[in-house]
Amino acid sequence: MNYELCEGVTIEHIDGHNVLVAEKGDVAVLNRTASCILDNVLDDGGIENAVKSVLDKYSTDGDTARADAEEFIAGLAEKKLIKFGSE
Amino acid sequence: MRTIIIPFTNSAFRLIFEDCTLADNFAATFGPASPYEERSDRIIEITGKGNMPYSVRLDGKTVRDGLSRDEAAYSVSRVFGDDICSHVSASVCVMHAASVLIDDTVVSFSGASGSGKTTLSLFFSEYGSYVGDEYAFLDMETGRLWHEQHPFQLKESNAALFIPDIASPAVLAVQGEFGRAYYASLAFTNRKNAKHTERFKLGVLVFPRFDPGYGQTVINNLPMSKLPDVVLQSLMGQAPPSLLLGRFIKMAARERLKFLEIRFSDGAGAAEKLYAHIQKYTGETKR
Known part of the structure; x- marks a missing residue:
């Protein structure tokens, strides 16, 4: 079970950035860290791998990385841009 | 009466x-x-x-x-x-923008009144052909842009550009004066050539910021975090703004639209610098 994009949501690439776009109009511009987290959770890596990937690339501590990742994913889910498994 | x-x-x-x-x-x-x-x-x-x-x-x-x-x-x-x-179709949005054709690609300048889009676009038209001002029609399925005739207001700061003796060759007439401001009807190059219905590929969208006391010109890629807000400020159309924004972003990604912001005080110098910047970017993209 992993996260996936909600129906009608696409990832667009503009100027080296990923932008989540929902058909109904919600838009989320992702910075590099956010893109890294989303790539991991969508690739079935889950939050754990996302945190590990962030720690590999950026100088931050594990607790902060985990909190940021969870908050970010929860925010996308709240906007109905991503969903968990077969929700 | x-x-x-x-x-x-x-x-x-x-x-x-x-x-x-x-x-x-x-x-x-x-x-x-x-x-x-x-x-x-x-x-x-x-x-x-x-x-x-x-x-x-x-x-x-x-x-x-x-x-x-x-x-x-x-x-x-x-x-x-x-x-x-009120007459545009669902696939078309109207942008508050001025546009200039460089080679086969349009550079549009978008922003609120007073941002300097008209001033900068007029100076920039020295390097290409003026397409239009105020209302740019953008087909979000094709990424093609065109303008329709509309009067636009010239402020004192750029009215001098329209005095025939020193006017940009793209600007052929100043007609009508309303107090301190001018409303001009431009004989747009496209109209003059009877190609006003031609639609051009939008390549670069520039968000200017005229700052009289700044004393220099700075050009940057638009931070993507700003993109939704600045686009929403200039888009109009039949669909709700959020839907227009989503369609616009999909079009921008598909057509590899470039977004720039420019802060300037000298229009001529800024236009020259912007042209060089875009030429460099275009050259790199073609390679």
Whole structure:
């Protein structure tokens, strides 16, 4: 079970950035860290791998990385841009 | 009382003026009354004379009152703009922008009034062909852009550009004056060449910021975090703004649209620097 994009949501690439776009109009511009987290959770890596990937690339501590990742994913889910498994 | 008829692509306007000076200026801007009278389906009534407050009514309903003459003229131009937006299809958005054609790609300048988009685009047109100002129509399925005729307001800061002796060759006429500001009807290059219906690929969208005291020109890629807000500020159309934004972003990604922001105080210098910047970027992209 992993996260996936909600129906009608696409990832667009503009100027080296990923932008989540929902058909109904919600838009989320992702910075590099956010893109890294989303790539991991969508690739079935889950939050754990996302945190590990962030720690590999950026100088931050594990607790902060985990909190940021969870908050970010929860925010996308709240906007109905991503969903968990077969929700 | 004077009446002039202004034909637009989708509607015609019957303007009824109490102030003959204002009527003369509108007539000069839009050309003589035309045989489109029978097409007239919107009626704008402007009352007020000289320094007395003006009021503007559309189809019998008051749009605004207590206006100066400049404000009345601007209010009328906004009515035209709203009419344009009401006729676009769902796949088309209207951007508040001025556009210049460089080679086969359009560079559009978008921003609020006073941001310097008209000034910068006029200087920038020295490097290409002026396409239009105020209302840019963008087909979000094809990424193609065009302008339709519309009067636009020139501020004192750039009115000098329109004095015929020193005018940009792209600008052929100044017609009509409203107090301190000017409304000009441009003989756009495309119109002159009878290609006004041609649609051009939008390549670069520039968000200018005119800052008189800045003393330099700085060009940056637009931070993507700003993109939704700045785009929402300039898009209009039939669909809700959030839907327009989503469609716009998909088009921008598909067409590999470039977004720039430029802060400047000297229009000519900024245009030169921007042209070099875009040429460099275009060259790198082609390689």
